[in-house]
Amino acid sequence: MKYLKYIFGILALLIIGFFLLGLIKSEVTYQCEVTVDKPLDEAWAVSQDEEKMADWLDGFQRIEQVSGTPGTVGAVSDVYFINEGQEMVIRETIKDIVPNKSIAMSFTSDFMNMDYKLAMEALGGKTKITSNTTAVGNGMVSKSIMALVGSSIKAQEDTNLASLKKTIENNTKNYSATEN
Template sequence: MKYLKYLLYAVLALVAIFIGKGLLTPSVSYDCETTVNKPADEAWAVMSDESKLAQWIEGYKRGEAVSGEPGTVGAVSNIYVEENGEEMVMQETINALEPNQRMAMTFTMDFMNMDYEISFEEKEGKTMIRSKSMVQGNGLVNQSFVSFFRSAMVEQEEKNLSSLKKLIEENTTDYFPEPEMDEVEEISEM
């Protein structure tokens, strides 16, 4: 009986620590960055290419427009991702957009909300890509889970940015084709 009493105290202590961590840390923030050997306009084009999202965002399945013009401020989309064999949906709202420079979004899920910003800064033909994330659990239990899984979220973002870097640096898609000479002549004749 004595051991049962100690076991109960240990369980209660662990629960108190778990809940206390959520109370003390209701949200977590983290930044990640990488540098690519490409100009910002090409890096942005690759990052924005919907056909390539699954190549750098782990688990990404598809996006589905809900409201607004896709790719513009105020647009809302459902984003479907697979995690541990299960499909999850999150709602993405674009809050700010400066092409080739910055995009800010809010992702809303049942258990948490995330404010996410990705920025591009070009210098001497290379582009620094930075992401900033602020994640808050919905409800005390989810806040506690979020506070304990910060390192896993950072690791996931670093993996995604590493995949994005590789994708950008190996890009062969010409997002900015030069007009053919015939097209230039036709335009000048008008």
């Protein structure tokens, strides 16, 4: 019986610690950066091309417009991904867009809310791409999970930007006639 009390005591401490972690570190903020060997206008066009999103966003399936004009401030879309064999839908809202410079979006899902900004800067024929992200879990359990897996979320963004770099550098599509 004495061992059972110790086991329950340890479990209670672990559970309390788990929830305290979510209270102490309720949001995850990170920045990622990559430089691509293509000019800014092409890098921007590739990043905004829905046909190429599956090439650089892991699990991307499709985008369905919900409201607004695609590619403009206030546009709302549902973005579908496959994650561990399950379909996941994330609601995307464009908060700000400056073509060939930056796009800021908010993403909402059952698990978390995310503010995301992708910025591009010309560097003598190359393009520096920077992403800034702040993610907050929805609810105590997801906040605590976010605190524990924050580094893996950043690692996924590093992977996405590395894939975007590869997609841009391997691009053969001519965007000059169909600017995004």
